[in-house]
Amino acid sequence: MTNITLFVIAVGFVFGVFVESILRIGPSQAFFLFVLGGAIFLAQKIISKNDFADQKKFYVAIFLLSMALGSLRLTVALPQNFTLESFIDKKINIEGLIVEEEDRRESQTFLTVEVGRVGKVLDEKIISEIKKSRTKILVKTAEFQRFSYGDGVLIGGTLGKPKSFETKGGGEFDYASYLEKDGILYIVGKASVEKISEGGGSSVKRILFSVKNKFIDSLRKNINEPEVSLLSGLVVGGKQSLGKEWTERFQRTGVMHIVVLSGYNITIVASSVIKFFGIFLSSAASMFIGVLAIILFAIMTGGSATVVRATIMAIIALLARYTKRRYAVTRALIIAAVLMVVHNPLIVVFDPSFQLSFMATIALVYVSPLVESKAKFITEKFHVREIVVSTIATQIFVLPLLLHMTGNFSVVALPVNLLILGFIPLTMFYGFLAGMIGIVFSAIALPFAYLAYALLFYEMKIVELFSAVPFASFSLSVFPIWLVFITYALMIYGLYVWHSRKQLKNAKL
Secondary structure: OOHHHHHHHHHHHHHHHHHHHHHOOOHHHHHHHHHHHHHHHHHHHHOOOOHHHHHHHHHHHHHHHHHHHHHHHHHHHOOOOOOOHHHOOOEEEEEEEEOOOOEEOOOOEEEEEEEEEEOOOOOHHHHHHHHHHOOEEEEEEOOOOOOOOOOEEEEEEEEEOOOOEEOOOOOEEOHHHHHHOOOEEEEEEEEEEEEEEOOOOOHHHHHHHHHHHHHHHHHHOOOOOOHHHHHHHHHHOOOOOOOHHHHHHHHHOOOHHHHOOOOHHHHHHHHHHHHHHOOOOOHHHHHHHHHHHHHHHHHHOOOOHHHHHHHHHHHHHHHHHHOOOOOOHHHHHHHHHHHHHHHOOOHHHHOHHHHHHHHHHHHHHHHHHHHHHOOOOOOOHHHHHHHHHHHHHHHHHHHHHHHHHHOEEEOOHHHHHHHHHHHHHHHHHHHHHHHHHHHHOOOOOHHHHHHHHHHHHHHHHHHHHHHOOOOOEEEOOOOOHHHHHHHHHHHHHHHHHHHHHHHHHHHHO
């Protein structure tokens, strides 16, 4: 399959998901696109004789057929069974199983619970439907009892539906669709939660989450708040909140992205595991263990869009290395995107992490060379030029999407990112050593913990200082989606022209 054909199929599929996500027409749209695409394809095969015209018709047909598949995939993925609708705005008792890590915030804890049954329901048929539907609810509780993945819980409270709310920039955030992408259809706020059992769910996830929690607990023995919460987020995707004050500081300075786990970790895990096992195992065996390790790591860290994308791309890169085939990053990025959308099509429109992750990756691949061509005067020592180029490229390319999502424009984002990002890999490295060694020998982990703390202290001090600058950030009026599309269309066209001229220039040399 050629790169152009793969690109047309991928774009058509994702665009079909996008259109259906917005319009929610249903199967009729997919049927119409199938018929239209099929008709053009047959006409191209039977009637047309012009090669150039045939090629254009072929790509149009493939695009429409792929769009139909995307539309149909979204239709199938949408929840069909709202079994708890009759209990909305009523106080009920719900039994269920915690199916994700608890998300602890400053004043409350969020639990994702898969419902098993509803109290005071006499109709066994309703109970059976609830169990079959595997309905998920988001439980918000102010109780500070610790809960774990796989715990059975009894929840008391008023059942409700998620509601949209206004963002700081004046836009509207579709909270219901955001939760729906994870299969969550209902919420219970100010709930009372009682643990009634343990050890449910997947044994693999229980073990991985247990290792993760021990890792974070070992960090807490040697590093204080808020630095330890930032470090756990960087290294293993810990969900401990930084607190409202620090969260606002990170948002004002445009570095909220460093609080969460990045794809960089995946590369570190893969290469480290392969090198270690490559000492005494064959290359095939070490490669297999490396792939398995990064899959388990992705599960342990919660499987965010950023991590899943990086995991898929890392696996493709590893397989390319093992089979001695050229690693094409564009093809890998397209495959990663399509696989993620096939698995969960709702992320295209309703998962900011997915959107920002791919925009940042595109910036690193295609925008960075353009920025680097203008930054030859910057030294390459200590990777300074690489840090400056990648920071500027990603900041520019994700800005329209961030403005649409948050309405927040940080004036100091670029200098703060430049001052911090170069130290993040070293922070993660010392933090990882401190956490892993600390599980067994807390005292031996102290030197690494102190080094990690020193770096964290510097990074957070930079954020604190710049966030205090008057007008460090300001909120814009609504940045509409149509303006986002126009901005990206102009950016992509500009990149296409620049890369085309560069290839033509290289061909003449």
